[in-house]
Amino acid sequence: MRKVLVVGGAGYIGSHTIKSLSKRSYDILVYDNLSTGHREAILYGRLVEGDLSERDKLKSVIEEFRPDAIIHFAGFIEVEESIKKPLLYYSNNTVNTINLIEVMLECGINKLIFSSTAAVYGNPEKTPVDENYPLNPINPYGQSKAFVEKMLQDISRSYDFNYVSLRYFNVAGADPDGEIGQKYRKATHLITRALKAAKGEIENLEIFGTDYNTPDGTCIRDYIHVSDLAEAHIDALEYLLEGNDSDVFNCGYGHGYSVKEVIETVKKVTGKDFKVVETARRAGDAPELVANNRHLLDTLKWKPCYDDLEFIIKTSWNWELNPKF
Numbered sequence: 001m002r003k004v005l006v007v008g009g010a011g012y013i014g015s016h017t018i019k020s021l022s023k024r025s026y027d028i029l030v031y032d033n034l035s036t037g038h039r040e041a042i043l044y045g046r047l048v049e050g051d052l053s054e055r056d057k058l059k060s061v062i063e064e065f066r067p068d069a070i071i072h073f074a075g076f077i078e079v080e081e082s083i084k085k086p087l088l089y090y091s092n093n094t095v096n097t098i099n100l101i102e103v104m105l106e107c108g109i110n111k112l113i114f115s116s117t118a119a120v121y122g123n124p125e126k127t128p129v130d131e132n133y134p135l136n137p138i139n140p141y142g143q144s145k146a147f148v149e150k151m152l153q154d155i156s157r158s159y160d161f162n163y164v165s166l167r168y169f170n171v172a173g174a175d176p177d178g179e180i181g182q183k184y185r186k187a188t189h190l191i192t193r194a195l196k197a198a199k200g201e202i203e204n205l206e207i208f209g210t211d212y213n214t215p216d217g218t219c220i221r222d223y224i225h226v227s228d229l230a231e232a233h234i235d236a237l238e239y240l241l242e243g244n245d246s247d248v249f250n251c252g253y254g255h256g257y258s259v260k261e262v263i264e265t266v267k268k269v270t271g272k273d274f275k276v277v278e279t280a281r282r283a284g285d286a287p288e289l290v291a292n293n294r295h296l297l298d299t300l301k302w303k304p305c306y307d308d309l310e311f312i313i314k315t316s317w318n319w320e321l322n323p324k325f
């Protein structure tokens with residue numbers, strides 16, 4: 001049985017990936033500090049509570065488990081927070097990843113799947129954007145991931161070490177079986193905030209900026225269902241286990257929706273109306289981020305199943321109404 005260490009596996013994307021891994025019979029060990037993740041989200045495999053800054057603990061876990069590969073989800077993800085607290089992002093996302101890679105090299109583990117982000121592109125002039133587009137992040141969150149991508153490139157050239165970096169576009173939705181979903185301390189993402197508004201938990205949903213150079217003036221994003229993204233991790237894992245070289249893949253469907261379109265779809269799916277207020281732009285937002293996903297489809301043979309905004313929102317709504325933890 002192939003063994004996979006899932007760092008940050010108690011989080012939103014990690015827990016969905018664990019569900020996909022379990023369907024393919026992997027032996028799973030989760031390493032997570034539970035700062036934003038949840039013990040109950042880990043449906044399969046064992047959990048070791050630990051932080052990537054605890055090098056000795058991490059090393060003993062890796063030495064004992066001897067995984068065939070590591071999937072690394074642990075990190076902070078809020079653009080706005082990263083502008084307020086850049087060092088938090090450089091330390092947790094960049095420095096802690098250096099710790100992980102150093103320990104991997106010390107233990108002779110040489111396959112890594114890294115959670116990157118569309119935020120590494122910054123504000124791309126052409127969209128859909130492909131993987132060869134120069135990285136030019138416009139916020140510390142994107143920069144913290146871009147630093148890691150550059151390091152990984154250098155490391156893979158100098159050592160017997162291969163990685164796949166997955167650049168996530170806007171991840172949304174919940175497990176279609178309703179077993180897991182996103183649990184957050186504070187809702188900041190558009191779909192989750194719109195669902196909170198539909199539930200009456202927030203009074204007004206704000207639209208951050210209506211003066212962008214897009215057809216309706218609001219930002220456009222490529223929303224990918226979390227279970228399709230989870231499958232991309234399995235495809236990437238198998239690609240590395242087959243002995244292929246390091247690579248980078250965009251993870252999105254290749255088409256986008258504006259903030260206004262998302263809000264209308266939330267109202268339609270939930271059958272609830274709520275107040276929407278147009279406010280100023282939010283710092284660090286790119287007008288349009290849409291993936292060119294040809295590389296993922298052609299090379300990893302990724303087969304998305306849920307490319308449907310209504311379905312994505314339906315699964316999130318179902319989770320909001322029936323959370324299991």
Ligand code: UFG
Pocket residue numbers: 077078079117118119168169170171188189190191193205206207208209219220221259282285289
């Ligand atoms: N938005 C609103 N009102 C809200 C929340 C968001 O108008 O209440 C807008 C934002 O300004 C943005 C769009 O909705 O234009 C999407 O915002 P999200 O906060 O949902 O997501 P982001 O695009 O900012 O960021 C997400 C992830 C990042 C990732 C990025 C890649 O959080 O990790 O997608 O596209 F890098």
